[in-house]
Amino acid sequence: MTVRDGLIAALLQVVDPSIVLRRPEELMLYEYDGSALDQGMPEVVVVPRTTAEVAACVRVAAQIGAPIIARGAGTGLAGGSVPEQGGLVISLARLNRILAIDPVARTARVQPGVVNTDLSLAAAPYGLHFAPDPSSQRASTIGGNIATNAGGPHCLKYGVTTNHVLATTVVLGNGRVIEVGSATLDAPGYDLLGVVVGSEGTLGIITEALVRLTPNPEAIYTFLAIYDDLDAASATVSAIIADGIIPAALEMLVGQGIAAVEAAVQAGYPADARAVLLIEIDGLREEVIEQAQQIEAICRSFGVRELRAAQDEAQRARLWAGRKGALAACARIAPHYHIQDGVVPRSRLPELLRLTEEVAKRHQITIVNIFHAGDGNLHPLLLFDLRHPGVLDRAVAASEEILQACVAAGGTISGEHGIGIEKRDYLGWIFGPADLAAFADLRAVFDTGNVMNPCKLLPSGSSCADIRYARGALRAIDRGAWI
Ligand SMILES: Cc1cc2nc3c(=O)[nH]c(=O)nc-3n(C[C@H](O)[C@H](O)[C@H](O)COP(=O)(O)OP(=O)(O)OC[C@H]3O[C@@H](n4cnc5c(N)ncnc54)[C@H](O)[C@@H]3O)c2cc1C
Numbered sequence: 190m191t192v193r194d195g196l197i198a199a200l201l202q203v204v205d206p207s208i209v210l211r212r213p214e215e216l217m218l219y220e221y222d223g224s225a226l227d228q229g230m231p232e233v234v235v236v237p238r239t240t241a242e243v244a245a246c247v248r249v250a251a252q253i254g255a256p257i258i259a260r261g262a263g264t265g266l267a268g269g270s271v272p273e274q275g276g277l278v279i280s281l282a283r284l285n286r287i288l289a290i291d292p293v294a295r296t297a298r299v300q301p302g303v304v305n306t307d308l309s310l311a312a313a314p315y316g317l318h319f320a321p322d323p324s325s326q327r328a329s330t331i332g333g334n335i336a337t338n339a340g341g342p343h344c345l346k347y348g349v350t351t352n353h354v355l356a357t358t359v360v361l362g363n364g365r366v367i368e369v370g371s372a373t374l375d376a377p378g379y380d381l382l383g384v385v386v387g388s389e390g391t392l393g394i395i396t397e398a399l400v401r402l403t404p405n406p407e408a409i410y411t412f413l414a415i416y417d418d419l420d421a422a423s424a425t426v427s428a429i430i431a432d433g434i435i436p437a438a439l440e441m442l443v444g445q446g447i448a449a450v451e452a453a454v455q456a457g458y459p460a461d462a463r464a465v466l467l468i469e470i471d472g473l474r475e476e477v478i479e480q481a482q483q484i485e486a487i488c489r490s491f492g493v494r495e496l497r498a499a500q501d502e503a504q505r506a507r508l509w510a511g512r513k514g515a516l517a518a519c520a521r522i523a524p525h526y527h528i529q530d531g532v533v534p535r536s537r538l539p540e541l542l543r544l545t546e547e548v549a550k551r552h553q554i555t556i557v558n559i560f561h562a563g564d565g566n567l568h569p570l571l572l573f574d575l576r577h578p579g580v581l582d583r584a585v586a587a588s589e590e591i592l593q594a595c596v597a598a599g600g601t602i603s604g605e606h607g608i609g610i611e612k613r614d615y616l617g618w619i620f621g622p623a624d625l626a627a628f629a630d631l632r633a634v635f636d637t638g639n640v641m642n643p644c645k646l647l648p649s650g651s652s653c654a655d656i657r658y659a660r661g662a663l664r665a666i667d668r669g670a671w672i
Contacts, residue, residue, distance in 0.1 A: 192232070192253065192255065193232040193233065193275075195253060196232055196233055196249070196250060196253050196255050196277060197209065197211055197232075197233050199249045199252070199253065200233065200235060200246060200249050200250075200277075202249075203245040203246070203248075203249055204235065204237065204242050204245055204246060208235050208236050208237055208238065208242065208283075209233060209234075209235055210233065210234040210235070210236065211233050211234075215234065216230055216231055216233070216234060217230070219231050219234050219260060219263070219270075219272065219278045219280070220271070220272075221263070221271060222263045222264065222265040222266070222268060222269065222270045222271050223263065223264045223265055223266045223325070224265065224266045224267060224268050224271075224527070224528075224609075224611060225525045225526055225527055225575070226268060226527060226581075226585075226610075226611060227268035227271045227273060227609075227610045227611065228271060228273075229271050229272045229273035229274065229275065230272065230275060231258070231272040231275060231276060231277065231278040232255065232272075232275045232276055232277065233277055233278075234277070234278040234279075234280055235277065235278075235279055235280070236280045236282055236283050237279065237281075237283065237284065238283045238284065239284075240284075240358060240360065240366060240396040240397065243279060243281075243284075243360045243394055243396050244360045244364045244365075244366055245364070246277065246279055247279070247360050247361075247362065247363075247364045247394065248363070248364035250276065250277040250640060251362055251363060251364065251638045251640045254638065254640065255275075255276040255277050255640065256272065256274050256275065256276030256277070256640060256642070256643050257276060257277050257279060257362070257394075257640050257641055257642070258270055258271075258272045258276060258277070258278045258279070258390065258642050259279050259281065259332070259336065259390035259394045259395075259642065260278050260279065260280045260281065260282075261281055261282075261301065261302065261329060261330035261332045261333030261334075261336070262282075262304070262325075262328045262329050262330050262333060264325040264328050264329045264333065265333065265337060265606070265607065265609060266528055266530070266606040266607075266609075266611075267337075267389075267530075267603075267606050267607045267608060267609025267610065267611040267612060268609040268610030268611050268645070269336070269337065269389045269390065269607055269608075269609035269610070269642070269645055269646075270333075270390070271609075271610060273610060273644065274643065274644065276640075279394060280302075281300070281301040281302040281330065281332050281394075281395075281396070282302050283302065284300035284301055284302045284332075284396060285300055285302035285303050285304070285330075286299070286300050286303070287299050287300075287303055287307070287308060287311050288300065288397070290311060290312055290315065290317075290402070292315035292317065292402075294372070295317060295401060295402045295403070295404070296355065296372065296399055296400065296401060296402060297311075297312065297319070297399070297400050297402055298397065298398070298399050299331050299397070299398055299400060300332075300396070300397060301330060301331055301332025301333075301335070301394075301395045301396060301397070301398065302330050302331075302332060303330060303331045303332075304326075304327065304328065304329070304330055304331075305319065305321070305322070305323065305325075305326035305327075305329055305330065305331060305334060306326045306327050308331060308400075309326075312402050313405075315402075316404060316405050317402035317403060317404055317405065318402065318403055318405055319331075319353065319400060319402060319403070320343060320344070320347040320348070320352075320353055320401075320403040321334055321339055321340065321341055321343075321344060321347075321349060321350040321353055322341035322342060322343050322344070323339045323340065323341040323605070324341065324342070324512070324513045324515070324516065326341065326513075331398060331400065332395045332398070334350045335350055335354055335357065335385075335386055335395055335398060336386075336387070336388065336389050336390050336395060336607075337350075337387065337389060337605070337606065337607040338350050338351050338386050338387030338605070338607070339605055340561065340564070340566070340604060340605035341605075342438035342440050342467075342469075342512065342561060343437050343438050343469075344561075344564070344605075345435065345436060345437065345438055345439055345561065345563040345564055346435050346436065346437045346438070346471075347403060347437070349605065350386065351383065351386040351387065352401075353400050353401045353403070354370065354382065354386055354398060354399075354400050354401070355370050355371065355372055355382075355399040355400065355401060356368060356369065356370030356371055356372060356382065356398065356399040357369055357370060357382065357385055357386075357395045357397065357398045357399070358395070358396045358397035358398075359385055359392070359393035359394065359395055359396070360393055360394045360396055361392075361393045361635055361636070361641075362393065362635065362636040362637060362638050362639075362640050362641045363637060363638065366396075367381075367393075369381040369382045369384075369385055370382035370399070372399055384631065384635075387607070388646070389607050389608065389609060389642060389645055389646050390641060390642040390645070391632055391635075391636065391641050391642045391643075391645055391646050391647075392632065392635035392636060392641060393635060393636070393641060394641075406437070406471035406472055407472070407473050407474055408471065408472065408473065408474040408477040408478075409437070409469060409470070409471040409477070409505065410469070410470050410471075410477055410480075410481045410498060410499075411467070411468070411469045411498070411499040411504075411505045411508055411509075412466075412467075412468045412469075412481075412484065412485075412488075412496055412497065412498050412499075413457070413458065413465055413466070413467060413468075413496075413497045413499075413508055414465065414466040414468060414488045414493050414495075414496050415458075415459055415462045415465050415493065415494045415495040415496070415497070416462060416463055416464045416465065416466070416491075416492075416493055416494060417462070417463050417492075417494050418463055418464075418492065419443065419463050419464050419539070419542055419543075420539045421491040421492050421493070422441060422443075422463070422464035422465075422466055422491075423441075423464075423538040423539040423542060423562070424491050424539070425466060425487060425488055425491045425493070426439055426441065426466065426535055426538060426562045426563060427535045427536050427538070428487045428490075428491065429468070429483075429484060429487055429563075430535065430563065432483055432487060434470065434480050434483060434484065436468055436469055436470050436484075436563060437469045437470060437471040438467065438468070438469040438561075438563065439466065439467075439468055439469075439561075439562050439563030440466065440467040440468075440512050440559075440560070440561060440562060440563075441464060441465070441466055441467075441558070441559070441560055441562035442458065442464065442465050442467070442511075442512070442515065442558070442559045443463070443464045443542065443557070443558040443559070444463060444464070444557070444558070445522065445555070445557050446515060446519065446557035446558060446559045446570070447459070447460060447462055447464075447465055448460040448461075449515075449518045449519050449521050449522055449557065450511045450512075450514065450515050450518045450519075450559070451511070452518070452521060453514065453517070453518035453521060454510050454511045454514045454518055455507075456507050456508055456510055456511025456512075456514075457497075457504075457507060457508065457511075458511055459495075462494070466488075466562065467508060467509070467511075467512050468484060470484065481498075512559070515559040516528065516559075516570065519557055519559075519570055519572055522555055522557070522572045523555060523572035523573050523574050524574055524575075525572070525573050525574060525575045526570055526571060526572050526573075527570075527571045527573075527584050527585070527588055528568055528569070528570045528571070528606075529567065529568060529569045529570075529571070529588050529591055529592060530566065530567075530568060530602070530603045530604050530605060530606040530612075531566075531567050531569075531591060531592045531594075531595030531596075531600060531601070531602060531603075531604070532564065532565050532566050532567070532595060532600040532601045532602075532603070532604040533565045533567065533595050533598045533599065533600035534565055534598065534599055534600065535562070535563070535565045537565070537598040537599070537600070538562065538565060538567075540598070541567060541591075541594060541595065541598060542558060542567075544591065544594050545558060545567070545569050545591055548587045548590050548591055549587065551587075552583045552584070552586060552587035552590075553583065554571050554572070554573055554580070554583055554584050554587050555571070555572040555573070556569050556570065556571050556572070556587070557569075557570040557572060558570070561604065561605075564604060565600065565604075566604035566605065567591075567595065569588070569591050571584045571587060571588055589615075592612075592615060592618075593618065596618050596619060601619055602615050602616075602618060602619060607646075608645070608646045608647075609645055609646065610644075610645060613644070613645065613646060613647060613648055613649060614648050614649065616647065616648055617648055625647065625648065628647055629647055632647065
């Protein structure tokens with residue numbers, strides 16, 4: 190009996206066969222995530238309905254020593270939910286209920302498969318929303334957001350996911366179920382919640398969470414600032430924050446990306462602009478009016494070509510549709526992409542943007558910049574066609590060069606997408622051997638059998654040497670196949 194057959198037989202003994210997926214055409218759907226670089230076929234996938242079922246599956250796989258990979262919506266951009274070594278994928282898609290909303294405590298108890306936007310929609314009648322708003326929010330799950338400590342345009346003011354999680358239920362690699370965090374402030378004991386958030390499925394599987402809900406602001410102003418000069422747009426970003434304003438969001442789109450977004454979404458961005466800023470402020474009405482005047486003065490002092498304010502909710506939604514649909518829109522430029530996630534101090538944005546353009550030319554790769562400027566979180570989007578020989582090597586080389594420049598500028602390698610497979614070997618650029626050893630020791634305490642998403646997040650050691658994933662592989666489709 191193969192390991193795969195043994196794993197399937199053991200799973201069928203402990204859970205309902207209807208939650209066990211094993212046909213090749215079912216497994217193919219779990220081969221990849223939102224990143225174009227890494228793929229791997231799971232041995233088997235389960236789609237449990239309860240924490241008890243998750244724990245039963247984990248126990249079975251751990252006994253066999255099979256890798257266990259948690260999967261939310263698979264929108265991750267670092268290969269985190271890719272089963273590069275095969276094993277068991279546990280999809281949280283059926284654990285998708287909002288269990289309770291408490292408008293007085295401003296909290297929600299949710300299962301991990303709840304889609305981010307669905308939680309905000311459910312909280313809307315109470316004048317509340319879930320603040321972390323990754324651009325993938327119409328698909329990505331709360332479990333995935335917690336596991337990657339997701340950010341989003343509005344995290345500049347409201348903080349990233351870790352600031353909005355109070356407690357979670359976690360199934361550990363030995364099948365034990367623990368509760369971390371608390372509904373009350375200042376719970377005694379170690380801050381295990383802080384360790385679990387952002388752990389990318391390497392410490393356990395989140396099967397329930399208590400999260401904060403944030404009151405909707407009284408007033409919102411949204412501006413589109415249009416520039417003919419890239420440095421002027423970057424300087425505006427630093428000046429707004431230096432003036433004491435923390436906008437709710439401060440996003441930038443540069444050059445070719447603006448044209449691609451406009452062609453796809455018709456958000457009203459001028460296709461010939463060198464850069465545009467999407468600036469949003471919110472809060473009490475009087476405060477927002479005052480900040481709007483300050484922002485207008487700053488934009489004008491840097492020679493903005495035009496400053497447009499959204500006049501109503503429909504215009505605001507249109508401006509945001511452009512930003513949130515940007516990644517998909519760039520498929521018009523090339524069929525494959527690799528998106529980077531480096532962070533730099535805001536004051537270093539102009540030089541990093543210039544470097545990105547120079548790297549693009551040198552490596553003959555199209556690179557589009559659409560990013561969270563207020564956080565200094567660059568998202569160079571490298572666009573290419575994998576059918577062209579050698580293009581992936583050039584893209585990876587270009588991407589590494591940009592990330593190294595971010596680190597050299599006093600920044601770091603990831604602002605929000607996580608480390609996954611993609612950046613695990615870059616951790617040594619920002620942490621020393623003793624730091625990395627401490628991470629590995631911590632991981633071993635939670636995951637004694639080294640089965641939870643092994644070889645992700647930390648630099649690959651000897652046990653990860655024999656990895657059978659295909660970087661950038663294109664699946665050959667049989668002639669005449671229905672696809
Ligand atoms: C168009 C687009 C835009 C994006 N914009 C943003 C953005 O603005 N900000 C941002 O931060 N990210 C963004 N992302 C990346 C991605 O959407 C986020 O990382 C998101 O949090 C992943 O959620 P998911 O449910 O898809 O998780 P998956 O991709 O399925 O998994 C991501 C990681 O979390 C682990 N995981 C998932 N669920 C659980 C669980 N229940 N328990 C334990 N581990 C789990 C997985 O093992 C994996 O390591 C974007 C992606 C796309 C495609």
